[in-house]
């Protein structure tokens with residue numbers, strides 16, 4: 001008993017130097033943090049993170065950085081008028097600390113303007129950066145600078161972006177650049193932004209060169225390996241250098257494509273997007289190691305997407321996440337290949353079979369390969385091919401059966417990703433969001449404020465207290 005006591009005492013004592021930077025729950029008022037990072041995995045909840053953990057374990061690799069942060073909690077996500085939220089209402093809750101209705105950005109249900117943590121930080125003399133792997137006017141990033149009753153009003157959201165005056169924006173192109181007041185890129189340049197449209201100009205950016213920077217470049221899925229893209233980790237590294245200043249900064253980085261891959265029920269693509277997101281957190285974490293008393297990193301999701309489950313009736317108590325390695329391209333790229341075949345009049349089972357084998361590792365040869373397709377799985381693919389052949393108009397006929405089977409995606413592509421997921425011991429039950437709470441993790445100064453069970457509005461409200469002016 002005494003030996004056990006001393007072992008525990010020594011173990012706790014050894015942890016103390018770590019706890020100094022991480023702290024535990026306590027009052028946050030008047031204790032601003034110089035460098036505040038918020039990472040949002042769109043559509044990322046417990047299943048997405050646990051899938052990565054198990055996949056990496058099978059490959060004998062370290063778990064994600066985000067899964068190894070010391071402070072952890074669960075975060076509820078419902079919005080004002082629905083149990084299942086969307087990225088606009090969830091983003092508003094996280095950014096502004098207030099609940100709103102589905103689809104609304106930066107306003108409460110009565111239409112009253114809510115101030116975001118990015119706006120509070122900027123008002124307090126800090127520099128602000130907003131980065132995403134999807135378009136920079138998409139709902140999650142927009143929740144930090146826009147105030148609009150509809151997330152779909154892209155032109156007005158773009159105007160809000162320019163009016164924010166935040167120091168750095170990075171992501172894919174505006175969804176609606178042209179509008180009544182002119183082209184958003186021209187307006188941004190007139191508003192003092194240095195507008196960057198390709199990676200080489202981004203790489204050449206130096207701190208102090210521009211007061212305001214807008215990087216708007218194409219962004220494809222990590223699994224498709226396009227090195228003309230700027231990875232989230234590259235963005236994070238650059239933005240830290242661009243924003244560092246004596247008054248501190250607030251940086252939000254969104255892994256927006258995690259959500260899109262989960263909408264499409266593409267587990268292998270979602271996995272790679274979480275890895276790319278995690279690599280960006282790793283950059284901030286390394287920076288934090290250099291500034292442990294001045295850095296806070298918060299990682300959360302806005303909602304779960306796809307109703308991903310780590311278990312499937314066909315594999316019972318067995319799991320094979322490592323089988324996702326066999327997928328080579330995203331659902332998006334595979335759908336483009338199928339579309340091309342359809343346009344060329346060559347979309348046949350004989351043409352599709354080798355593509356399925358090459359892109360997903362699924363075998364049609366009846367071998368004893370664990371990814372060999374059974375007769376019924378091949379029949380599912382043939383039925384899906386028939387639906388794919390019918391073309392897009394038929395797919396959007398909103399028939400309940402098609403909607404449940406394929407969502408709005410190419411039937412053959414969705415069926416291939418579903419079969420691979422099932423063989424990996426995974427299930428998907430929706431093409432939309434779910435109400436599962438998300439997993440929030442934190443490290444650094446004031447990290448303890450994010451411990452335990454919270455609501456998504458708590459994250460915004462606590463962050464707003466941490467971006468007040470630094471004490472002299």
Ligand SMILES: [Zn+2]
Nearest residue numbers: 042043087302
């Ligand atoms: Zn979302």
